[in-house]
Amino acid sequence: MSDKMTLNKSLLIPLGVFSLLVLFLALGFQLKNPHLLPSALINKPFPEFQLKDLHDSEKIRTLKDFSGEVALANVWGTWCPNCLIEHPELLRIATEEGITIYGINYNDDVDKAIAWLMRHENPYEFSVVDNEGILAIDLGVYGAPETFVIDRQGVIQFRYVGPVTHAVWQEKLLPVIEHLRRSESE
Amino acid sequence: MIPEFGHFALILALGLSLALAVLPAIGVVRQETLLMHSASSIAAGLFVFLLLSFFCLLTAFVQDDFSVTYVANNSNSALPIQYKASAVWGAHEGSFLLWALIMSGWTLAVATFSGGLNLDMKARVLSVMGALSVGFISYLLFASNPFERSLPFYPPDGADLNPLLQDFGLIVHPPMLYMGYVGFAVPFSLAIATLTTGRLDAAWARWSRPWTNAAWAFLTVGITLGSWWAYYELGWGGWWFWDAVENASFMPWLMGTALIHSLAASEKRGVFKSWTVLLAISTFSFSLLGAFLVRSGVLTSVHAFAVDPTRGLFILIFLVFVIGGSLLLYAFKASGIKSQASYQWNSREAMLLVNNLLLVVATAAVLLGTLYPLLYEVLTDGRKISVGPPYFNRVFVPIVTLLFLVMVVAPHSRWKKTSSNLLVRQHWPYLVAAPFVAITITLMMGLALQWIAIGMETLALWILFLLARKWWLSEFRISSASYLGMLASHSGIAMAILGVVVTVYYSEGRDVRMAPGDVVTLSGYEFRLEGVSRVQGPNYVADQAEFHITKSDKEIAVLRPEKRYYSVAQNVMTEADIDPGLFRDLYVALGEPIGDSAWAVRLHVKPFVRWIWFGGLLVALGGFITLLDRRYRRITKTVGKLVAGVPA
Numbered sequence: 001m002s003d004k005m006t007l008n009k010s011l012l013i014p015l016g017v018f019s020l021l022v023l024f025l026a027l028g029f030q031l032k033n034p035h036l037l038p039s040a041l042i043n044k045p046f047p048e049f050q051l052k053d054l055h056d057s058e059k060i061r062t063l064k065d066f067s068g069e070v071a072l073a074n075v076w077g078t079w080c081p082n083c084l085i086e087h088p089e090l091l092r093i094a095t096e097e098g099i100t101i102y103g104i105n106y107n108d109d110v111d112k113a114i115a116w117l118m119r120h121e122n123p124y125e126f127s128v129v130d131n132e133g134i135l136a137i138d139l140g141v142y143g144a145p146e147t148f149v150i151d152r153q154g155v156i157q158f159r160y161v162g163p164v165t166h167a168v169w170q171e172k173l174l175p176v177i178e179h180l181r182r183s184e185s186e
Numbered sequence: 187m188i189p190e191f192g193h194f195a196l197i198l199a200l201g202l203s204l205a206l207a208v209l210p211a212i213g214v215v216r217q218e219t220l221l222m223h224s225a226s227s228i229a230a231g232l233f234v235f236l237l238l239s240f241f242c243l244l245t246a247f248v249q250d251d252f253s254v255t256y257v258a259n260n261s262n263s264a265l266p267i268q269y270k271a272s273a274v275w276g277a278h279e280g281s282f283l284l285w286a287l288i289m290s291g292w293t294l295a296v297a298t299f300s301g302g303l304n305l306d307m308k309a310r311v312l313s314v315m316g317a318l319s320v321g322f323i324s325y326l327l328f329a330s331n332p333f334e335r336s337l338p339f340y341p342p343d344g345a346d347l348n349p350l351l352q353d354f355g356l357i358v359h360p361p362m363l364y365m366g367y368v369g370f371a372v373p374f375s376l377a378i379a380t381l382t383t384g385r386l387d388a389a390w391a392r393w394s395r396p397w398t399n400a401a402w403a404f405l406t407v408g409i410t411l412g413s414w415w416a417y418y419e420l421g422w423g424g425w426w427f428w429d430a431v432e433n434a435s436f437m438p439w440l441m442g443t444a445l446i447h448s449l450a451a452s453e454k455r456g457v458f459k460s461w462t463v464l465l466a467i468s469t470f471s472f473s474l475l476g477a478f479l480v481r482s483g484v485l486t487s488v489h490a491f492a493v494d495p496t497r498g499l500f501i502l503i504f505l506v507f508v509i510g511g512s513l514l515l516y517a518f519k520a521s522g523i524k525s526q527a528s529y530q531w532n533s534r535e536a537m538l539l540v541n542n543l544l545l546v547v548a549t550a551a552v553l554l555g556t557l558y559p560l561l562y563e564v565l566t567d568g569r570k571i572s573v574g575p576p577y578f579n580r581v582f583v584p585i586v587t588l589l590f591l592v593m594v595v596a597p598h599s600r601w602k603k604t605s606s607n608l609l610v611r612q613h614w615p616y617l618v619a620a621p622f623v624a625i626t627i628t629l630m631m632g633l634a635l636q637w638i639a640i641g642m643e644t645l646a647l648w649i650l651f652l653l654a655r656k657w658w659l660s661e662f663r664i665s666s667a668s669y670l671g672m673l674a675s676h677s678g679i680a681m682a683i684l685g686v687v688v689t690v691y692y693s694e695g696r697d698v699r700m701a702p703g704d705v706v707t708l709s710g711y712e713f714r715l716e717g718v719s720r721v722q723g724p725n726y727v728a729d730q731a732e733f734h735i736t737k738s739d740k741e742i743a744v745l746r747p748e749k750r751y752y753s754v755a756q757n758v759m760t761e762a763d764i765d766p767g768l769f770r771d772l773y774v775a776l777g778e779p780i781g782d783s784a785w786a787v788r789l790h791v792k793p794f795v796r797w798i799w800f801g802g803l804l805v806a807l808g809g810f811i812t813l814l815d816r817r818y819r820r821i822t823k824t825v826g827k828l829v830a831g832v833p834a
Contacts, residue, residue, distance in 0.1 A: 008521035014464060015513040018471075021557075022506055025478070028560040166345050167259050 046073070046154050047138035051128035054105050054113055061128045066154055070180045071100040072173070073148040074124070074164075075136060077108040078116040080144040086163035087120050093169060094123040099177065103127030106136050106144055149173060151180050189254050192242025193333040196283075199235040199290070200323045202228055206293070206316025210309035222309035229297040229312055232319060233290040240287050243332055244274050253340040256280060256332040262346035264725040272357040273347045278497070279332035281360055285477075286322040288361070288368045293319065296372055296397075303393065310379035311372075318371055321504045329500045346725065349752045349759040355415030359408060363435055366405020367473040370442060372397035373449075374470035377463045378512055381519040386463065391453035394466065396818040398449060399671070402442040403809025409435050410802030418762055423695060423773050423790045425798055428578040433556045434476030437549050441469040444545035451538045455601055457527045458539065460520045465542070467516060471509040472549070478505055479556070530603040537596035544589040551581045590645045590683065597676060598652060612652070620647040631793075639691040646683040653677050667815035675808025678801045685797025695773075695790040701783050709791040711772060712736045718776075718785060726750040728761070731776050731785065735765065747776040762788075771795050 046063060053059040074090060076083040093099050103124035105113045110129060117127075130136055139148070149158040158176045160168060206228040213221025243256075247270045252258040260280070261273045275281040293315045300308050326332070373394040380390045412435065417425045426432065445465040452462045478501040529535035555573045598612055624643035628635055653673050657664065664670045694709045702717040716732040728748040735742045743765035750759040762775040770793045777786030 008517075011460075011517040011520050014468070015510065015517055018509055018513055022502070022510070024557065024561055024564060025502060027564045170341065170345070 044156055046148070046150055046156055047135065049128065049130075049135045049138070051130055051135060054103070054110065054117075054127035054129050057110070057129075061126060063154060065126070066102065066150065067100055067125075068152050068154075069100055070152060070177055071102060071125075071150050073102045073104060073150055075104045075106050075139070075141050075144045075146040076127075077106050077144045078112045079108065082163040083145045084120070086145055086165065087123070089164050089166055089169060090123040091121055092166075093164075100125045104130050104135055104139075106130050106141065107133060147173070149176050149180070188242050188245050188249075189251065189333040189335065192239045192246070193331070195235045195239035195242065196323065196327055196331075196333070199232055199239065199286075200320070200327060202232040202235060203290075203316050203319035203323050206232060207313055207320050208316075210313040210316070214306055214309050214313070217306075219305060222305050225309050225312040225316075226297040228316070229290070229293045232316075233287075233294040236283075236287045236290045236323075240274070240283055243280060243283060244271060246333075247271065247274055250344070252342070252344050253335050253337055254332075255334050255336045258336065258341050258344045260344065260347050262344040262725060265344075265347055265352070266724055268357065269347055269352045273351075275360050276347050276351045276356065279326070279330045281364075282322070282326055282330055283332055284361060285364050285368060286319065286326055288364045289315070289319055289322055289371060292369055292372055292401075296375075302389075307379060307383070310382060311375045314375035314378045315371060318375070318508070321508065325497075325500055325504065329497050346752060349726070349750065353415065353419050355411060355419055359411040359415055361408075362404050362411060363408030366401050366403075366408050366442075367435075367438060367476065369397065369401025369404055370438060370470040370473050372401065373445065373466040374512070377466035378515065381463065381515050384519060384522050386459045388453050388456060391449050391459075391462065392817065395446075395449050395453060396813050396815070398442065398445055398466075398469075399809045399812045402439070402446055403806045405435070405439050405442060406802060406806035406809060409439055410799050410806065413802070414799045417795070418764055423762070423775065423788060423792070425689070425795065428555070428575050430556050431480050433552050434479045437552055437556075438469055438472040438476060440545050440549040440552070441465060441472050444542045444549075445469050447538050447541050447545075451535055455527050455529070455535055457529065457535050458542075461542070463520060464516060467509070467512045471505075471512070474501075474505055474508060478502060529601070532599065532604045532606065532609070534596060534599045534601050534604070537592055537599055540592050541589065541596065544585055544592070548582060548585045548589070551585060552578070555581070587642070587645070590649070590679075593676065593679070594645065594648050594652065597672065598656070613648075616648050616651045616655075620644040620651060623647055633692050633793075636691050639687050642687040643684060646680040646687070649680040649683075650677060653680070668812045668817070671808040671810070671812030671815075673808070674811055675805045678804030678806075678808060680801070681797050681804060682801030685794045685799075685801055688794035689792050689798065693790060693792045693795070695788065695792075697777070697786065697788050699780050699784050700787045701785075706787075706789060708789055709770075710737055711742065711791055713772075713774065713789050715785075715787070718783075721748070723750065726752045726759075729776065729779075731774075731787075733763075733774050735772055743772060745772065745774045747774045749776045766796060768796060769793060 046066070048063050050060050050062050053061050072093070090101055094101050101124050103126065105127045108129075108131065110131075113127070113129075117124075128135070133141070139146075145163055147160045147164050148156050151157050157180060158173070160172055162168070164173065206225060209221050209228065210225040213219070213224070245251075246254045246257050247261050248267070250257070250261065250263050250270075252261075256277070256279050260277045261270055265273065273280070275284040293312065296315065297308070297312055300311075303311070376390065376394050376397070380386055409432075412432065413425045416427065416432075417423065445462065448458050448462040448465050451457050452459050478498065527535075555577050558573045595609065595613070599609070621640060621644040624640050624647055625635065628640065628643075653676055657673060664673070696706065696708060698706055700706065700715045702715055705712050705714045707713070712735065714734045714736070716734055718729050718731045721728050721730045728750040730746050730748045733745045733747070735745065745763040745765055747763040748761040750761055752759065760775050760777070762773060764774075765772040770791060773788075773790035773792060775788040777788060779785050
């Protein structure tokens with residue numbers, strides 16, 4: 001039996017390679033916590049903006065156009081496949097749940113965006129055109145789609161990155177909205 | 187009540203897995219036979235309780251118990267019954283329960299069919315496997331419990347299963363894949379157990395071989411089914427996407443393939459022992475890494491069905507313990523292992539070594555491509571990049587081409603030394619015949635000569651001819667099941683190469699706009715769109731198109747591709763329709779409506795595409811055949827019977 005504890009250094013190579021791999025995985029892991037809002041933005045007022053309305057380029061929309069109800073702001077684009085995935089659910093939320101959704105059309109082509117909404121129906125109260133990503137930068141948008149829950153005072157209460165599916169609505173957004181409605185009606 | 191029973195059974199299983207990890211180990215240290223003997227019965231108990239837990243979840247699904255969050259998220263009362271059952275492993279929590287169940291199944295199999303292992307060794311192996319189960323089951327209980335209830339307010343109906351997964355492919359694909367992933371835990375545990383004793387002998391390699399082959403064969407079936415499923419279900423007409431999830435299953439397969447070959451050399455000739463141990467550890471490590479990549483959401487992927495960072499962290503820590511620990515053990519213990527056998531450059535040993543190097547390089551290439559986007563993001567502070575098929579094709583194809591070249595020669599070489607004379611004498615007739623046949627068939631099918639394609643076809647035919655010659659020379663009576671299995675698997679690879687090459691080089695496909703009455707001609711086939719109508723399915727409505735396909739005025743097929751709208755999950759799905767054939771597939775997928783009556787349509791004629799999956803299944807069958815080998819008979823008598831029932 002050769003049970004001596006001599007260490008052949010080359011046998012440590014696999015361990016070294018693995019450690020490097022773990023280091024990267026761990027770093028990569030911290031990079032993406034896509035479903036969490038950087039805490040800096042929670043409980044901050046929705047950033048001010050002055051942007052054109054998608055359907056009426058004469059009209060400038062600002063924060064004042066938000067109605068003072070608990071509402072959703074949704075960052076979308078025709079270039080974003082996940083936006084199409086969440087679209088039916090947004091339609092359902094707007095019509096069946098009666099929640100106002102404001103659209104932020106991000107990095108897109110205005111004509112394409114209008115055609116896209118014609119084809120797939122429009123769940124938005126209105127959409128603003130954010131082609132330079134001005135509002136998106138203020139919001140710290142990570143990629144489309146992103147959805148923000150805004151309370152009556154226009155304060156961001158929740159942020160969700162990724163497509164809003166029915167499950168996401170039920171598990172993530174609805175509880176927040178119900179909580180806001182309850183606490184504010186008291 | 188039933189979900190609570192399931193939960194409770196899972197907790198008991200955790201207790202049993204702890205006992206399995208600890209008690210036999212204590213037995214080994216103190217040399218108490220009673221404790222060592224306890225391993226088998228604990229393993230049986232572990233399996234029973236996990237099975238019970240699994241059936242409880244199954245019952246919750248079948249009975250539409252939507253108070254269970256996992257059921258509510260992945261099922262619906264309108265879902266057909268077979269999908270309710272397969273929805274058990276349709277998402278994260280349930281698939282991990284299946285994973286843990288399969289792990290305990292392999293553990294029980296080792297405990298049952300380990301007649302040849304001495305008590306000490308058996309206790310060590312089972313203890314390692316128990317420790318792995320502790321990790322899996324605590325992950326289930328603490329990070330992804332499928333039995334969690336959403337009481338008192340639960341939804342009246344479920345959110346439905348992802349429509350992509352409502353398919354026969356999903357019923358069988360994940361279990362096969364997990365059988366493979368988790369099966370590699372057996373050679374891993376054997377390697378760890380052997381390292382702790384410090385005795386690596388031929389017996390260890392002989393022991394590992396059938397288990398490795400079985401796990402690898404299951405994984406092969408899983409990957410093949412996955413590829414087939416992607417082909418007909420994802421609606422893109424491709425059969426491999428170099429997607430992160432696919433790569434996650436492909437890497438352990440490549441390593442497992444290397445391990446199989448290296449084990450053969452270790453057993454027969456006593457060479458590469460230390461290397462083989464490292465491969466056994468790495469193969470299972472790649473299985474775990476695959477689980478991490480798929481489940482953590484570190485990489486985004488077209489079919490990342492379950493993504494959750496906290497779970498990823500748990501798996502990462504588990505990886506560090508299991509893989510890091512094993513490699514540390516390896517670093518300290520493997521230096522005592524000596525391989526004493528000499529061989530020449532043209533021997534079978536040398537060719538197996540080259541095979542191993544190429545497979546490892548191929549795995550590294552796939553790993554690099556898979557992780558590069560992440561690496562890039564880490565190093566550039568958040569900038570994104572994606573690595574697609576161009577990278578993989580450019581890097582991977584040359585490596586495997588070399589591998590195939592070795593594969594032509596290696597099975598016909600000798601241990602220690604092969605005389606060059608013999609090599610030339612064996613090969614020259616086939617080296618002439620193969621390209622001749624390839625060119626003749628290509629011309630007969632009326633296809634253009636593409637030299638790279640002819641080259642690859644030559645390789646594949648060369649492999650096939652030589653294998654057929656072996657079989658012929660033995661007068662179709664090969665007594666060794668191992669050898670027969672090798673012939674089958676190698677033939678399967680050659681078939682798959684033929685399928686891939688012909689499909690890649692001679693497929694024709696077009697995306698066109700078609701209105702009813704329009705005709706499009708592709709590779710001599712005329713596709714005519716008759717019309718599009720609404721049809722109602724159990725949990726969806728669909729636009730169904732009808733295509734009549736004719737060739738020289740003869741009707742070949744009627745295809746009805748669908749665009750389905752799943753009302754509950756609010757999903758749109760493309761359901762392609764395919765006229766399959768041994769020599770060509772006709773493929774039609776319905777895209778978006780354009781204008782009033784026209785539709786975007788994707789048409790494909792794909793020659794030989796089926797050979798890819800037939801080849802894959804033949805490869806797997808070869809793996810299963812080896813289990814019948816008499817040398818393993820003592821251990822695999824029953825496994826063989828079990829396996830004979832598996833569609834492979």
